[in-house]
Amino acid sequence: DIQMTQSPSSLSASVGDRVTISCRTSQNINIYVNWYQQIPGKAPKLLIYAASSLQSGVPSRFSGSGSGTDFTLTISSLQPDDFATYYCQQSDSTPYTFGQGTKVEIK
């Protein structure tokens, strides 16, 4: 199985801050990484697919980058609605696997 390691596990930030979340994979998976946002009690929501493509309807302050084994999700200016848990996921091969999540909390 492809292991997905996210860092940090949690972070505290203020509205307006730039936030960066990292995801490292255990093998080269080209650009087959997706990012999801999960608000407590809700289903995950797709933000970024294929490493850097913004899902329709997602604000442009979200961006993704990377290829191979190292990937990054960036929120350029954190907004109140962005306090949530973020997961990376690989779609290179089954079994599909997710990172352990990064919880973004209010400072």
Added chain:
Amino acid sequence: QVQLQESGPGLVKPSETLSLTCTVSGGYISSGSYYWNWIRQPPGKGLEWIGYISYDGSTNYNPSLKSRVIISMDRSKNQFSLNLSSVTAADTAVYYCAREYINSWFGYWGQGTLLTVSS
């Protein structure tokens, strides 16, 4: 707009079989290009992929659960289902169904249903 809705018993006894159904609206499960997935999340924990059934009925399961999982579809009802046998407390989780564009990403999710395993 595609919508997915999970349904199930809420509570299952240990050693029994868990059965959940996902009803799809706004699209046909037998149309091409999509896989129909089950994903679960134990309380306070991360996400685990269970498996999918393809538009053509072929299946792919997580090896960690493969011996206990069956995913099937009912085209006439536009539904797909998850059966997980010999459940234990470790199977307590919110279960999500999700649509995947083939070998890509989970673009649409159900709202999730909590399944508790307890006697």
